[in-house]
Amino acid sequence: MRKGISVLLGLGLALAEAGHRVGVLNPATSFNREVSWLLIWVLVFAVLIFGVVAGSLTxxxxxxxxxxxxxxxxPQIHGNDRLEVIWTAIPIVIVLILFGLTAKSLVQVNKAVPGAFTVEVTGYQFWWDFTYPGLGLRTSNELILPVGVPVQLEVTSGDVIHSFWVPGLSGKxxxxxxxxxxxxxxxxxxxxxxxxxxxxxGASHARMLFRVLVxxxxxxxxFVAEAQAYQPPVANPRGREVFQQNCAACHNATGKKPPAVIGPELAFVGNRLSLGAGIMDHTPEHLKAWIRNPAGFKPGVKMPGFPQLSEADLNALVGYLEGLKLSGFDFKSLPRF
Ligand code: HEC
Ligand SMILES: [Cu+2]
Known part of the structure; x- marks a missing residue:
């Protein structure tokens, strides 16, 4: 039955969103499971009411x-007390049932689990930062979570109001x-x-995407053990030098939260699936093009372009950045939601 409803609704919603991203129809978290269950109850009542109304009318x-x-x-009939009481009482009962179910789901999805794995989520124009206070780690634009562990996200912003939404995981x-x-x-x-x-x-709101890797x-x-032991590589001294001179004022590359956050964390950027806050696949070519002219990808971006870097320096820099990684992780094989 769940499947049938998914197919029907999915057909409609597919127009607005690629079908597999409509999380409540294919729940992958406790949150969406609860919401999909509520959706099914609402649909059951809606179908019943439609059946009764359309059936009686016919x-x-x-x-x-x-x-x-x-x-x-x-002969014209005016008024029927019994009928009127019935058709007032039934909708009231239905509304009360739906109210009860909704209240139960609301309490359920908002319930804090003591000792949950906590991540601080901060939105900036136009990217996302994630710090893991219990682990002393930081990633940007790709949030890393374990399966089967209750998670608590503490969502805030470093500038204007944003809204964090991963349809496959939870509500906004x-x-x-x-x-x-x-x-x-x-x-x-x-x-x-x-x-x-x-x-x-702001200007690049529509390009403020991100990924969650479960x-x-x-x-x-x-991942945690390797990230905690991570030391930035010493190979490629020229690339490192170019990075220190041009990028280090805004970008940290240690995987730990710096005292002042200006730009995304670039430790483990070599492991990343996407660049520019989720707007493009991570390839060395995209990385080069981004460094040359980020505003060409994102209007209003807060990173300057570096058209003045020589081709040799840019190649050394990209080589250095691609080397900022943990070995033995292939996130590409994760199923996409
Ligand atoms: C003035 C600060 C500043 C400087 C200098 C700067 N960046 Fe950035 N960088 C940013 C900001 C802010 C973003 C986030 C842009 C966005 O997605 O809206 C960013 C994004 C990036 C990204 C994409 C990160 C991601 O998580 O997708 C890369 C890669 C990057 N910068 C590399 C560099 C390199 C290499 C240099 C030096 C040549 C550099 N940046 C210099 C501020 C800066
Ligand atoms: Cu935003």
Whole structure:
């Protein structure tokens, strides 16, 4: 039944969004499971009501229409107390049931789990930052989570109001400067989940995307252990020098949160699936083009372009950045949601 409803709804929603991204129809977290369950109940009532209303209408139209030799109006009936009480009481009961179910789901999805894995999520024009206070780690534009562990996201903003939304994982949450809004869920399936900013926040709002990589627990633990032990590579001295001279004022590359955040974390950028806050696949060519002219990809971007770098320096720099990675991780094989 769930499948049938998914197919029907999916057909409609596919026009607005690629079908597999409509998370509540294919729940991959405790949050979306709860919402899909609520959706099914609402649909059941909607179908019942439609059936009763459309059915009675058809029946009455056929049963009481003028027959062959009838002329004039039939006897007119005014008022029927019993009927009126019934048709008032039934909708009230339905509304109360739906209210109860909704309230239950709201409490359920907002329930904080003690000891949940906490990540601080900060929106900036036009990218996302993730810090993992319990682990002393930081990633940008790709949030890394383990399967099967309750998660608490503390969503805030470093500038204007944004909204954090990963349809495959949960509902939206506003990112408001100076305030922490929380989202709770437990991821149930490994995957590469697509996320967006859902609050108009400036010229490149539509290009403020990101990914959430939900990893099997062992792989997540390995990622954490390697990331905590991470040392930036010493190979490629020229690339490192170009980075220090041009980029290090805004970009940190240690995987730990710096005292002042200006641009995205570039540690592990070599492992990244996407660049420019999720707007393009990560390839060395895209990386070069981005460094040359980020504004060509994102109007209003807060990173200057570097057209003045020589081709040799740019190649050395990109070689250096591609080397900022943890070995043995292939996130490309994660199923996409
Ligand atoms: C004035 C600060 C500033 C400087 C200098 C700067 N950047 Fe950036 N950079 C940013 C900001 C801000 C972003 C986020 C842009 C966005 O997506 O809206 C960014 C994004 C990036 C990204 C994409 C990151 C991601 O997570 O997708 C890369 C790669 C990058 N910068 C590399 C560089 C390199 C290499 C240099 C030096 C040649 C450099 N940046 C210099 C501020 C800066
Ligand atoms: Cu935004």
């Amino acid at each position: 029946y009455i139209a056929l049963r009481f229409r003028a027959k062959g030799n009838e002329v004039g109006e039939p 949450q506003d990112a408001i400067p100076g305030q922490k809004n929380r989202i709770h869920f437990t991821p149930e399936k490994p995957g590469n989940y697509y996320g967006v900013c859902a609050e108009l926040c 990893l099997p627990k062992e792989e997540f633990d390995r």
